Amino acid sequence: YVGPFKALERVGDVAYKLELPKELSRVHNTFHVSNLKKCHADEPLAVPLDGLHFDDKLHFVEEPVEIMDHEVKWLKQSRILLVKVRWNSKRGSEFTWEREDQF
Template sequence: ELIQETTEKIVQIKQRMQAAHDRHKSYADLKRKPMEFQVRDKKGLEMFAYKLDLPGELSRVHSTFYVSNLKKCHADEPLAVPLDGLQFDDKLHFVEKPVEIMDCEVKRLK
C-alpha cells in the first residue's frame, strides 16, 4: 500500500513538472521568431569569436579566438619575429638553445 501511494505521487509530480515545463516553453516560444541569415550578413549581429586559418607549424594551437581577448597590434613590421628559426615542444613551449657562452664563473664554497 505504501509503495502504491509513493508510485502515484511520483507519477503526479512528473505530470505537474511536465505541465509547468510545457507552459514555460509556450511562453518562451511566443518571443522567438524564425530568422534566416545569408553569408556575410551583419544585420543585427555582433562578432564574438574569430576562427583563423593558421599556418601548419601552428596546427596544435586552437584556431578560435574570442574578440574580448584580442588586441590591435601596433608593432612595426621589421620587429615581427619570423617563425622559421623557432622551435616548440609538444606543449607549444618555446625551446631555447644557447648561441654563445659569454662568461663562466666558478665559486668555491667553504
C-alpha cells in the first residue's frame, strides 16, 4: 500500500476523494472504499513514495533480482514453463511465479 493520504471529502456512499502528493498527479484522486485501508500508526505495509517508478499504465515498476526455481505445469497437451522470481520490492522480498516465455 502507498500512503497514508488525507481524505478530503466523501463522494456518494462508497467513495472518497484523497489529497495526493504531486508524485501521484497522474492518478485519479477518487477511490472506492474497497481500495482503501485504514491507516494505523505502526502500519508496516505502507510504501514510501520516494524511489517508486511507474510505467505508462501507472503500474509499479519493480526489477527482478534472481530466478529462484523452475517448474513445468501441464495444460492438456501443452507444457507451460514457469520460473519463481524474487523481486526488488519496496515492501521487502517478494516472490511470484511467472511464465518463462513472458519473462
